[in-house]
Amino acid sequence: MKYEVAVAQIKPQKGEVAFNLERIGEIFAQLEADSPDTNVLVLPETILSGYFLEGGVRDVARSAEQLFQELLALYRRHVSRADAALDVCLGFYELFEGKYYNSALYVTLSASNDYLLPTLNHVHRKFFLPTYGVFDEKRFVSRGRTIDAFQTRFGRVAVLICEDVWHSISATLAALKGAMVVYVLSASPGREFGGHHVGNIAQWNVLIPGIAEEHNVWVVYAGLVGFEGGKGFTGSSQVVDPWGNSLIQASITNEAVIRATIDMDDVAIARANSPLLADLEATLGDITLQLQHIAQSPHQK
Amino acid sequence: MNRLPIQYAPKFNPDANDNLEINEALMTDWLVAFLQDEIVRRRKMTKAVVGISGGVDSALVAFLLERALGAENVYGIRMPYRSSSQESLDHASLVVQATGINVDTIEITDAVDGYLNYASDADGRRRGNVMARMRAIVLFDQSQKLGCIPVGTGNKTERLFGYFTWHADDSPPVNPLGDLYKTQVWALSRYVGVPSVIIDKPASADLIVGQTDETDFGITYAKADRILYYLLKGFSENRLVEMGFPQNEVRLVKRRLDTTHWKRHLPTVAMLSNTAINDYYLRPVDY
Numbered sequence: 001m002k003y004e005v006a007v008a009q010i011k012p013q014k015g016e017v018a019f020n021l022e023r024i025g026e027i028f029a030q031l032e033a034d035s036p037d038t039n040v041l042v043l044p045e046t047i048l049s050g051y052f053l054e055g056g057v058r059d060v061a062r063s064a065e066q067l068f069q070e071l072l073a074l075y076r077r078h079v080s081r082a083d084a085a086l087d088v089c090l091g092f093y094e095l096f097e098g099k100y101y102n103s104a105l106y107v108t109l110s111a112s113n114d115y116l117l118p119t120l121n122h123v124h125r126k127f128f129l130p131t132y133g134v135f136d137e138k139r140f141v142s143r144g145r146t147i148d149a150f151q152t153r154f155g156r157v158a159v160l161i162c163e164d165v166w167h168s169i170s171a172t173l174a175a176l177k178g179a180m181v182v183y184v185l186s187a188s189p190g191r192e193f194g195g196h197h198v199g200n201i202a203q204w205n206v207l208i209p210g211i212a213e214e215h216n217v218w219v220v221y222a223g224l225v226g227f228e229g230g231k232g233f234t235g236s237s238q239v240v241d242p243w244g245n246s247l248i249q250a251s252i253t254n255e256a257v258i259r260a261t262i263d264m265d266d267v268a269i270a271r272a273n274s275p276l277l278a279d280l281e282a283t284l285g286d287i288t289l290q291l292q293h294i295a296q297s298p299h300q301k
Numbered sequence: 302m303n304r305l306p307i308q309y310a311p312k313f314n315p316d317a318n319d320n321l322e323i324n325e326a327l328m329t330d331w332l333v334a335f336l337q338d339e340i341v342r343r344r345k346m347t348k349a350v351v352g353i354s355g356g357v358d359s360a361l362v363a364f365l366l367e368r369a370l371g372a373e374n375v376y377g378i379r380m381p382y383r384s385s386s387q388e389s390l391d392h393a394s395l396v397v398q399a400t401g402i403n404v405d406t407i408e409i410t411d412a413v414d415g416y417l418n419y420a421s422d423a424d425g426r427r428r429g430n431v432m433a434r435m436r437a438i439v440l441f442d443q444s445q446k447l448g449c450i451p452v453g454t455g456n457k458t459e460r461l462f463g464y465f466t467w468h469a470d471d472s473p474p475v476n477p478l479g480d481l482y483k484t485q486v487w488a489l490s491r492y493v494g495v496p497s498v499i500i501d502k503p504a505s506a507d508l509i510v511g512q513t514d515e516t517d518f519g520i521t522y523a524k525a526d527r528i529l530y531y532l533l534k535g536f537s538e539n540r541l542v543e544m545g546f547p548q549n550e551v552r553l554v555k556r557r558l559d560t561t562h563w564k565r566h567l568p569t570v571a572m573l574s575n576t577a578i579n580d581y582y583l584r585p586v587d588y
Contacts, residue, residue, distance in 0.1 A: 014585075052585045052587075193323050193327055194321075195324060226338065
């Protein structure tokens with residue numbers, strides 16, 4: 001099965017959720033006009049508000065259900081073709097059961113219920129909250145408790161947010177739960193300008209193909225762009241195949257939409273030659289025992 | 302026996318500049334994008350004003366602003382005091398010629414002396430502070446007149462050394478160089494085309510005749526930057542000495558860093574409520 005994925009890296013206006021939603025609506029309209037065969041649109045972490053909000057999180061947070069309805073209304077305002085549908089994955093600050101989260105939602109939107117019933121497929125709440133250096137997330141949002149894969153129209157996928165991916169265990173859990181595509185949403189501030197790439201992007205360019213190659217999954221990376229108070233986000237959205245090849249990568253500074261074809265059959269082909277995930281599954285019992293031992297034996301000598 | 306060659310990782314060289322090397326092209330693009338974003342997008346302004354001292358920092362900022370906003374939208378202000386060197390004025394003119402930016406010269410002698418007439422006991426440091434604060438007054442007033450924003454030129458080394466006048470040269474709300482060590486400023490300046498005579502001369506605040514930064518510090522920028530780099534990464538003084546840095550130099554740099562910490566912060570405010578600004582009421586500057 002093949003499908004078309006688009007990644008839009010745009011610069012949100014700080015705290016201006018209504019404006020940013022309209023901007024996403026414009027992208028819906030543009031995709032419908034220029035590439036109506038797009039099946040999935042991915043947008044970066046905190047695209048509704050910008051990333052560094054500190055106490056402003058409480059001003060912009062909304063429930064996933066509210067955002068789903070807002071996106072659906074927006075889509076139907078901009079797209080009227082009877083058989084139009086689009087899956088959307090994006091990052092936002094969420095208010096859920098009295099707590100704030102840095103979350104991502106995955107929804108299926110359609111122009112008409114008769115053609116396809118719109119669905120709120122999944123919400124991922126950021127599992128690893130960076131709280132060091134320039135980051136201060138634990139102070140303002142709660143931590144998600146699960147990493148899950150979930151079913152979509154195009155197969156089983158998972159969503160991870162930024163630091164989630166810097167711990168290899170996150171993508172491992174997603175792959176073990178059946179994800180064949182991992183969507184990674186990020187707001188990565190540029191720092192260290194000594195090498196060929198900005199330092200954090202050099203690291204992402206190791207992490208993303210590394211995940212793809214280890215688990216033979218597709219990885220779609222959406223990076224925020226633009227500056228917030230002197231801190232510039234480094235874009236560089238990319239689509240990486242299950243062998244770790246980057247098929248396309250956007251610039252570090254400019255707004256852009258990139259598009260690529262995802263062939264889910266590639267996952268099986270890649271795994272046939274490199275059955276690392278199967279090897280991992282076969283050893284899960286022993287690994288679980290090891291992890292239990294580590295978790296129950298703090299301060300080991 | 303089939304002996305295999307053994308390759309050892311190279312030993313640490315405290316004289317190597319590897320960690321301070323920058324990708325000049327990439328960094329230039331980034332800083333131009335930063336200036337455009339801060340000035341044009343965020344503040345809806347099209348022009349900027351910068352004090353042109355004749356030194357390398359303000360020269361680099363002028364070159365970056367020219368790329369970001371266009372020469373016609375950049376105003377360089379020369380602000381000499383009577384003891385300022387002619388060379389500084391001449392080098393400022395070189396920057397203006399090379400970039401094509403607008404220029405004005407506003408002598409601060411009368412304003413500075415107007416106050417110093419009441420402070421005949423002022424030593425060199427106090428006199429220098431008055432000059433720096435007067436230049437800040439001029440710069441902000443000119444920005445008001447021109448309807449634009451003042452741009453700062455302080456580099457990371459002088460910020461870490463506290464080698465500036467508090468709420469004077471550090472006061473402009475936008476600064477592209479504040480996270481660049483002086484050695485990196487030199488490298489970037491060469492890349493963007495700052496005249497070499499400005500880059501190669503000894504850096505000087507030019508507040509006192511014959512003054513140079515490195516004499517004031519007691520250490521060269523090249524050595525100080527390498528030590529600062531590791532101190533800021535979290536390496537201890539002992540570790541740096543073990544790595545081969547001279548103990549006296551490490552101590553000197555660490556002392557300057559620690560004793561000037563307060564200068565890199567806003568005034569200390571007594572916290573009296575659980576809505577104290579910047580303690581509880583937290584909003585980023587661009588929110």
